[in-house]
Amino acid sequence: MPRVKCNKCDKAETVLRSGFVRGKQRFYCKECNYHFTLHHEGRKPQGRQIVHQTTIIDIAKAIGVSNSTVSRALRNHADISFETKEAIKALAVKMDYQPNLFAQSFAKKQTNIIGVIIPNLETTFFSIMLSGIQHVANRYGYKVMICQSNESHKTEVDNIQALMRNWIDGLLICHSLETASYEHIKVHMNKGIPIVHFHRVCMETETSKVMAEDVKGAEEMTDHLVAQGCKRIALIIGPHHLGITVKRLYGYQKSLKKHGLRFDEDLIAYTDFTHQSVIMHVDRWLAMPERPDAVFSISDKCAIHTLRYLKQLRIPVPAAICVAGFGNDPMGEVIEPGLTTYNSNTLQVGETAAQLFFDQILSGENFKPKTKIIKGNIIIRGSTIRHGNVQDL
Amino acid sequence: MPRVKCNKCDKAETVLRSGFVRGKQRFYCKECNYHFTLHHEGRKPQGRQIVHQTTIIDIAKAIGVSNSTVSRALRNHADISFETKEAIKALAVKMDYQPNLFAQSFAKKQTNIIGVIIPNLETTFFSIMLSGIQHVANRYGYKVMICQSNESHKTEVDNIQALMRNWIDGLLICHSLETASYEHIKVHMNKGIPIVHFHRVCMETETSKVMAEDVKGAEEMTDHLVAQGCKRIALIIGPHHLGITVKRLYGYQKSLKKHGLRFDEDLIAYTDFTHQSVIMHVDRWLAMPERPDAVFSISDKCAIHTLRYLKQLRIPVPAAICVAGFGNDPMGEVIEPGLTTYNSNTLQVGETAAQLFFDQILSGENFKPKTKIIKGNIIIRGSTIRHGNVQDL
DNA sequence: TTCGTTTGCACAAACGTTTGCGATAGCTAA
DNA sequence: TTAGCTATCGCAAACGTTTGTGCAAACGAA
Numbered sequence: 001m002p003r004v005k006c007n008k009c010d011k012a013e014t015v016l017r018s019g020f021v022r023g024k025q026r027f028y029c030k031e032c033n034y035h036f037t038l039h040h041e042g043r044k045p046q047g048r049q050i051v052h053q054t055t056i057i058d059i060a061k062a063i064g065v066s067n068s069t070v071s072r073a074l075r076n077h078a079d080i081s082f083e084t085k086e087a088i089k090a091l092a093v094k095m096d097y098q099p100n101l102f103a104q105s106f107a108k109k110q111t112n113i114i115g116v117i118i119p120n121l122e123t124t125f126f127s128i129m130l131s132g133i134q135h136v137a138n139r140y141g142y143k144v145m146i147c148q149s150n151e152s153h154k155t156e157v158d159n160i161q162a163l164m165r166n167w168i169d170g171l172l173i174c175h176s177l178e179t180a181s182y183e184h185i186k187v188h189m190n191k192g193i194p195i196v197h198f199h200r201v202c203m204e205t206e207t208s209k210v211m212a213e214d215v216k217g218a219e220e221m222t223d224h225l226v227a228q229g230c231k232r233i234a235l236i237i238g239p240h241h242l243g244i245t246v247k248r249l250y251g252y253q254k255s256l257k258k259h260g261l262r263f264d265e266d267l268i269a270y271t272d273f274t275h276q277s278v279i280m281h282v283d284r285w286l287a288m289p290e291r292p293d294a295v296f297s298i299s300d301k302c303a304i305h306t307l308r309y310l311k312q313l314r315i316p317v318p319a320a321i322c323v324a325g326f327g328n329d330p331m332g333e334v335i336e337p338g339l340t341t342y343n344s345n346t347l348q349v350g351e352t353a354a355q356l357f358f359d360q361i362l363s364g365e366n367f368k369p370k371t372k373i374i375k376g377n378i379i380i381r382g383s384t385i386r387h388g389n390v391q392d393l
Numbered sequence: 394m395p396r397v398k399c400n401k402c403d404k405a406e407t408v409l410r411s412g413f414v415r416g417k418q419r420f421y422c423k424e425c426n427y428h429f430t431l432h433h434e435g436r437k438p439q440g441r442q443i444v445h446q447t448t449i450i451d452i453a454k455a456i457g458v459s460n461s462t463v464s465r466a467l468r469n470h471a472d473i474s475f476e477t478k479e480a481i482k483a484l485a486v487k488m489d490y491q492p493n494l495f496a497q498s499f500a501k502k503q504t505n506i507i508g509v510i511i512p513n514l515e516t517t518f519f520s521i522m523l524s525g526i527q528h529v530a531n532r533y534g535y536k537v538m539i540c541q542s543n544e545s546h547k548t549e550v551d552n553i554q555a556l557m558r559n560w561i562d563g564l565l566i567c568h569s570l571e572t573a574s575y576e577h578i579k580v581h582m583n584k585g586i587p588i589v590h591f592h593r594v595c596m597e598t599e600t601s602k603v604m605a606e607d608v609k610g611a612e613e614m615t616d617h618l619v620a621q622g623c624k625r626i627a628l629i630i631g632p633h634h635l636g637i638t639v640k641r642l643y644g645y646q647k648s649l650k651k652h653g654l655r656f657d658e659d660l661i662a663y664t665d666f667t668h669q670s671v672i673m674h675v676d677r678w679l680a681m682p683e684r685p686d687a688v689f690s691i692s693d694k695c696a697i698h699t700l701r702y703l704k705q706l707r708i709p710v711p712a713a714i715c716v717a718g719f720g721n722d723p724m725g726e727v728i729e730p731g732l733t734t735y736n737s738n739t740l741q742v743g744e745t746a747a748q749l750f751f752d753q754i755l756s757g758e759n760f761k762p763k764t765k766i767i768k769g770n771i772i773i774r775g776s777t778i779r780h781g782n783v784q785d786l
Numbered sequence: 787t788t789c790g791t792t793t794g795c796a797c798a799a800a801c802g803t804t805t806g807c808g809a810t811a812g813c814t815a816a
Numbered sequence: 817t818t819a820g821c822t823a824t825c826g827c828a829a830a831c832g833t834t835t836g837t838g839c840a841a842a843c844g845a846a
Contacts, residue, residue: 057833066796098558
């Protein structure tokens with residue numbers, strides 16, 4: 001018989017062993033018909049054992065007030081007397097109190113975190129937009145949580161799902177190339193979490209949107225190429241379903257029409273912006289009986305691929321073929337000849353996206369989604385200058 | 394007399410008005426000596442009114458078990474019977490249950506968020522490392538919260554402070570240029586939150602570190618320049634206190650010594666990596682009676698500034714001056730002549746940094762900080778090739 | 787005085803999940 | 817049978833903060 005006393009009757013002779021539960025010896029008191037295990041200490045703290053941080057409760061105990069008073073004092077609530085406030089604040093500093101933002105967010109149901117989904121981080125274009133978002137967010141005391149979709153629709157959906165699980169106060173998204181359906185966005189439209197689209201926007205949803213001057217920019221660029229004497233202007237665009245594809249194609253067509261040039265479907269390359277797909281189309285064009293005399297890409301990255309490939313083939317740029325891009329990638333300034341491009345003010349696109357989010361949460365119920373077009377300007381460099389003395393604008 | 398009944402004695406005739414409290418009429422019952430205000434509904438939910446998300450409690454009520462059972466069922470705990478588990482899981486799907494990660498983290502005192510502090514996002518070099526971190530983190534189910542220090546020490550300190558307020562499970566940091574003291578890191582060393590340094594590391598702390606082959610890379614590059622016939626090799630480095638400055642300078646000196654070349658302090662440029670500071674030093678060098686015949690920059694960005702500036706001055710590269718960089722910035726491949734550089738496997742640096750964090754949390758108490766050196770390789774391009782037929786390695 | 791008002795603080799619920807342990811019904815082996 | 821076990825589930829604390837409201841004391845005016 002074990003020498004253990006029953007928790008109820010305090011007798012030892014009626015206690016029997018009663019198996020194990022979760023690895024601990026269990027006992028049974030016949031008289032009380034009572035099962036129990038031994039445990040000496042109280043409830044143990046669980047989870048990773050982190051060094052104890054000073055809490056509001058610690059301060060409250062130390063100074064002899066309630067924790068609500070401490071909470072209000074630290075937040076300068078009017079209900080607390082000046083003296084109490086000062087005493088509490090001083091003690092908080094002395095005890096190195098750091099508010100547990102986590103508990104705070106939990107209580108307020110507000111995280112002060114914005115989720116951002118972008119195709120990837122390595123592309124300068126996207127990282128610059130991201131930087132713009134970050135700066136504005138920081139100004140409002142918000143943190144930014146970033147997910148990369150890697151241009152995969154599935155990853156994008158997964159990321160949204162993860163972010164939306166009560167993490168974020170808002171979502172800023174630039175869709176992946178693959179994304180053609182927007183159900184994953186619509187599902188979250190009624191949850192009260194503001195969603196802002198930027199760069200690659202979705203026209204099907206009632207969300208705020210930020211984009212470049214896609215139509216005007218493409219039109220201006222095509223105008224410029226025509227002015228340089230180009231008559232067969234090839235166009236590198238993205239997938240059919242992409243907004244910027246549609247809009248920049250429209251601007252291009254508008255310009256052609258204006259100048260009485262024929263639109264040739266064969267000069268359009270729907271790509272996924274990869275090196276491979278660009279080269280394929282350039283090869284195709286070069287094999288045509290009537291070669292294009294200009295290539296306009298709606299992405300600087302692809303324009304640079306084209307430019308380098310043409311140089312590799314010893315085809316003179318701009319003499320034989322002009323090359324123009326869109327987006328003002330820093331690399332366009334370094335390559336030779338310099339790449340003519342449209343400066344779409346990438347940083348400002350990011351900043352505006354974040355700003356629209358704050359507009360929305362600050363205006364509350366009666367907010368109507370806004371669409372902002374960020375003004376840009378054409379930058380003319382060597383890759384399109386045929387008759388000299390054209391200055392950078 | 395107001396027609397209001399006392400909450401205690403239920404009489405109306407003894408009740409008097411008793412001022413206003415927080416904008417609401419207050420009453421007082423003479424007989425009970427009891428103050429009260431009227432309020433009809435119960436406690437209202439506060440904070441931003443978000444659409445109600447299904448919680449564990451909802452499921453528990455719907456199916457008639459306790460919430461602990463639901464929690465365990467969803468996490469596949471052994472204590473729950475197969476049938477119950479299946480029923481709960483099915484209902485969870487049906488009710489579109491999304492676990493509140495926030496409450497989860499709060500209860501477990503673990504956020505599954507890694508904080509990352511980098512100088513900025515626009516620089517390709519950093520955004521690539523960041524991407525590496527992200528990919529590894531995602532593999533482990535962690536999210537990444539990013540802060541930019543903008544090369545400012547104060548911002549860096551502020552960011553750490555903010556992140557450390559119970560937000561993050563770990564901190565990955567690449568110090569700002571200004572950072573020369575590491576007190577802000579040491580303060581957090583004993584909080585049980587793993588800290589990993591990458592790229593710009595801190596040698597004063599017992600933290601895990603990831604860096605490139607700084608000494609060997611600089612030495613190899615200098616060797617290469619010497620092999621090209623260069624005898625006066627100028628060096629662009631960062632501030633004195635920076636680890637990569639010290640180590641790459643050391644590698645450079647090692648090579649000079651090996652080849653019997655004199656070390657000339659005048660050929661060393663301590664910069665802050667800005668365009669301006671680079672140009673200043675290049676001007677200084679060009680004005681010297683004995684001009685350098687090579688410029689080696691420990692940052693590709695500065696090497697590119699140099700290269701472009703020399704081209705602008707019509708100084709032939711590499712014929713008059715060779716230019717070499719470090720870091721394998723994609724731009725080095727595009728510029729003409731191509732920039733010789735040291736490929737430090739930036740992506741892998743980021744990946745390894747994240748991996749070291751997971752190594753640490755997985756190994757628990759008995760973890761010893763590790764230092765990993767990421768192997769790199771020299772990439773030889775036109776900017777340093779003087780006697781032809783040197784192949785890319 | 788005495789009623790009416792303000793000031794300053796305390797109490798406790800609420801947030802959603804995890805988890806240590808209690809507890810019972812039913813099962814198994816002696 | 818019955819003592820000893822196991823399988824399943826419930827209860828309630830704990831996490832740290834915010835916030836609606838109760839309430840006593842001080843204060844002011846009639």
